[in-house]
Amino acid sequence: MAKRFFEDFRVGDRFAGGSILVSEETIIAFAREFDPQPFHLDPEAARTSLFGELVASGWHTAAMTMRLFATSEIGIVNGIIGGGVEQLSWPKPVRPGDRLTVRSEIVETRPSRSRPDRGMLKVRVDTLNQDGEIVQTFVGNLVAMRREPA
């Protein structure tokens, strides 16, 4: 995959990627380690929760999204290095059997004022299930090195 520098990105660029099939086993394994709550751990206990069924931790969805995004065709030369994200939300729960894909798009490119060797890319990253419903969305701020320092 060709590696891209800051100058190679344009607003509107999109990047193809793969998919992940979510299983009950991986939902429970993630929850045991990072989010041990009944509605992420136990299908029976989840029935009486606000969700009514076993659902993935939002942070599990975020982690799976990172896998799909990091292995997509975005190909930033220095890798995907983000200082933070804005407005991360989980509009719909992720359930066993869901197949997730990621849709990412450059929404802003901005040379760094303080660091002439790099720029910032703002990227909207939406995670969709097999029905095309958005299960997670955020806008991330990424660092990208310049081919030619400003």
Place this chain on the structure above:
Amino acid sequence: MAKRFFEDFRVGDRFAGGSILVSEETIIAFAREFDPQPFHLDPEAARTSLFGELVASGWHTAAMTMRLFATSEIGIVNGIIGGGVEQLSWPKPVRPGDRLTVRSEIVETRPSRSRPDRGMLKVRVDTLNQDGEIVQTFVGNLVAMRREPA
């Protein structure tokens, strides 16, 4: 641990929790599954990256933070259910040997307009290393059921 309803929370409430010692092994294991980039996978390759050393994926820090937050004394009756977070950022990298703790504080309480049986809690969640440096911060929006519907 006593379970708390929406009415039991006040702005300024803080919740004690435990700590997690971060190891090279857990950083690499998380990265293999969710963020397979050289600076999260391989100490040698990380030396020539922008970080200059092996660092944890920001999403790993987020997941560890959720473990510390979910197992803290916040004790919301319906569990920790969040629709999203605002301004998630990673001001400092997390490295092998770091010991992480979480400092959480209620910054706003708001009855739901549309759902008289619940309210929203806005919580600032800071993750600190052993030197007291903030390695991650966000403000999350949580649902809490009311003891008495409005």
